[in-house]
Amino acid sequence: MTAAPRHFVTPRALVEALVGNGVTHVPYLPDSEHAATYDLLKDHPSIRLVRIAREGEALAIAAGLVAGGKRPLPMIQNTGFFESGDSIRGFGLAKEALPMVIAIGYRGWVAEGEMRDTAAVYTEPILKAWGIPYRTIAADSDLYLLARAFEEAERTQRLNAVLLVEDEHYASTQGR
C-alpha cells in the first residue's frame, strides 16, 4: 500500500534549506501552522530570528539587512502579506529595488479541488497583479526552488517570492 502524499513542508527540512541558501536573518511573525519552524529558529546558531510585531515590518527590516550586505528571508503568512501591501510596494516594487526573497505561508492551499479560504484564493492573483515572480513549495522535495528564487532575485535585482504550503491536514482541523 502506498502512503498518501504529504502536501506540506516539514520545519526541519525548511530550516536546512535556509542554511543551505546562506540565509542570515529571518524577520518572522509566527503563524499557527509554522510554529515548529519558529522553535527551530529561535536559538539557531547561524540564523538570527527577528521577532516582529506586525507583518508590515518584515520587508522593511529585510530591506535594511540587504542594504547592509546580509541575506534575510522574511517569513509571513498570506494574510500578513495582504496586511503588508504598502511595504511590498515601497520596498519591493520600485524601479530601483533590492534583491529580496519573501516567504509567504500559503494558508488555505489544497492539493486538489477548489480553494475555499479567501486567504488562499487571493494570494496568487495579488502576486501576479504586482508582477512578483513566485514559486510554490508544496513539499520538502520542492525546497530546491528557494535557491531558484534567490538566483532570480539577484539576477533581476527585484523582489521574488516563495509560497510555503502549510499542513493542509492541520488546517482542515481548524475548520478552514
Place this chain on the structure above:
Amino acid sequence: MTAAMIDVDELCREVAKHRGEAIVIACQTARRAWHRASSRPELDVHFRGVMGKGSSLALGLALAVPDRQVIVLDGDGSLLMNLGSLASIADAAPGNLCLIALENGVYAGTGGQKVPGAGTVSFAGFARAAGFRAVASFDRPEELRQAIEPLLRATGPAFATVKTAPVPGGEEVQDELPSMQRCLVALRGYLSRADRPLGDDRKL
C-alpha cells in the same frame, strides 16, 4: 505661554555635527532639513511613505552593520503608524540604533492635520515601556545641544523625542531628493566597499 520647541534645521545640524560614520534615515518632515545639514550623502537615506516603516528599516540596517551607528529621524505620525516597531527594536536590542522622533503633533505631509494623541501621548513613555536602554526628551535648544552627543554615543537602542515646530507649508508630494529606493541601492554599494575588511583588495 507658548510651549518651547526646537527648529528642525537646528536639530539636524546638531545630529550632523556628531554623526561620525553613522547611517542616517531621514523620514518625512526631516528629509529636507537633513539634506541641508548633511555632508555625507552616501550614508543618507531619504525616506518617505511606506506607512512609517523608517524605524523598521533602521532595525534591519542596525542588525546588518553592528559596528556602525544607525540614526533614524522619524516623525510622530510615522511612529504612530508603526508603533509596534518599538517592541521589535527593543526585542532585537541593537546597541547601535538611535531613534529620534520629531514631535510636531501634525501630519505635515498632508496639510497639518493633528495626529491622534497630539500633546497627550508620551512617546518617551512608549519607548521606555518597550525596553529602550536610553530614553530622552528635548524641547529646548540648549538641552538638545548639551545632550545629543551623549545620546548618540549611548549603548542603544536609544530614543529621543524632540518637540519641533511644524514646517510651514508642509511637505510637497514630489521633490528633488533622491528616492528611498535609490538611496538604499547606493548605500548597499557603498557599504560593500567601505565595510570590506582591510586587505580584501588583494583577493579581487
